[in-house]
Amino acid sequence: MKNEVHPYTQWVDLASRQLGGQVLQSSDDFFAEMENLIKPEAPVFIDGKYTDRGKWMDGWESRRKREEGHDWAILRLGAAGNIVGFNVCTRFFAGNAPKQISIEACYSAETPNADTEWTMLIEQLDVQPDSDNFIDVGHGADSVWSHLRLNIFPDGGVARLRVYGKAVLNKDWLLPNEPVDLAAVNNGARPLMCSDMFFSSMNNLLMPGRGVNMGDGWETKRRRGGRETDWIIIALAAPGTLHKVCVDTAYFKGNFPHSFTLDALYMPSGEVHPDSAWQPVIERQLLSADSEHFYRNEVINTEQVFTHIRLSIYPDGGVSRLRVIGYPVSEE
Known part of the structure; x- marks a missing residue:
């Protein structure tokens, strides 16, 4: 479908x-x-x-x-x-x-x-x-x-x-130094583009709560040669530093990705593409079926401010939710 x-x-x-x-x-x-x-x-x-x-x-x-x-x-x-x-x-x-x-x-x-x-x-x-x-x-x-x-x-x-x-993220509602899910739709994040969303929309990846079934996530078609990975590019809710990540494969049991990487860049103009000068945030990590995977010690470049992230999955499959916890910074 x-x-x-x-x-x-x-x-x-x-x-x-x-x-x-x-x-x-x-x-x-x-x-x-x-x-x-x-x-x-x-x-x-x-x-x-x-x-x-x-x-x-x-x-x-x-x-x-x-x-x-x-x-x-x-x-x-x-x-x-x-x-x-x-x-x-x-x-x-x-x-x-x-x-x-x-x-x-x-x-x-x-x-x-x-x-x-x-x-x-x-x-x-x-x-x-x-x-x-x-x-x-x-x-x-x-x-x-x-x-x-x-x-x-x-x-x-x-x-x-x-x-x-x-x-639009309401910063007046935040406490001083409060961490925020910078990849949440309701905070202002949005998906810009992806390599494929044959089975389900890339928008699902950033929705609140856990997915309710396998259709409530981002799922690509089965890779048959060609590129080795699928990817999605997301504009963060606000420029910020990144410190903790959750990759949730809820309900994806026979079709979860083998592994993933997370990269980021600072591009306030918004002119991003798959071959931009991305910097690593999480090096390649294995994934498992129907599980939440949490990363804190694996996150690198935590002092750098980013505006966009790129989630790459190897070689294909489905991810239910992505959470990227960090601290928004002023653009002034």
């Missing part, structure tokens, strides 16, 4: 339930619950399945509006951050999709209320039924947002809302 390729492969879904995203309220979800908007799996259609309110649909669907106005849903992002684009997915909503949508955003430590000031990120525009509707963010892309309001005109159904971007 190959993963769907979309324009935001390098970015993370900030509304994901895995990060703690939540649909807080909606104007109406008579036909299908608002919580479906951020379900992690792709939407499905089940022919002949009905509820006492009508056809069962895998998304958020309001009733037909018979008065002026429009419907809306408010979401709390799992991680506050910068947003680069959306997918307003109307898959399987063919005759009942909205005609148009708009998206507003705010940053708030509290749940939005009637006094909340919203900023329009996506002006009202047409969306296609039964489709992925990818929308780039222009205005407001450099700002940090915590909540969204999806407006649909005038009513209808949206299967999923994906919010692609980068979490």
Whole structure:
């Protein structure tokens, strides 16, 4: 099974339930619950399945509006951050999709209320039924947002809302000299590129918690000649020094990598590639099945500040999670 390729492969879904995203309220979800908007799996259609309110649909669907106005849903992002684009997915909503949508955003430590000031990120525009509707963010892309309001005109159904971007590490929340997982998505890390992700997405590698099954990790196809290794390049949550690493092969039993290395570099411009001037952080280490592997004494170059890491696995296989504990440093 190959993963769907979309324009935001390098970015993370900030509304994901895995990060703690939540649909807080909606104007109406008579036909299908608002919580479906951020379900992690792709939407499905089940022919002949009905509820006492009508056809069962895998998304958020309001009733037909018979008065002026429009419907809306408010979401709390799992991680506050910068947003680069959306997918307003109307898959399987063919005759009942909205005609148009708009998206507003705010940053708030509290749940939005009637006094909340919203900023329009996506002006009202047409969306296609039964489709992925990818929308780039222009205005407001450099700002940090915590909540969204999806407006649909005038009513209808949206299967999923994906919010692609980068979490921003809130350094004000950290204690003095507190170590941080600099490879965690919810702190602001993100995968930039990898050699292969045939079976499962590179984004999974940096998600919170342990993997829930073999599909919840980064897994490459079986290597048949050619290069001897697969690799993934990750932008750290912040520049920092690296001191402790965990490589977790949870659920990978017959397909874990034989071994791995970890390298890093300092490149604040972000212009990295597989053949950049990488420096070793952990020399080649053996891995085992379905286990957490911890490294502290093996970590070298601990005084150096890095912005990116490269995990190389030999020759191929699956890794569930990668944790890189270190100390963020000021870029000033």
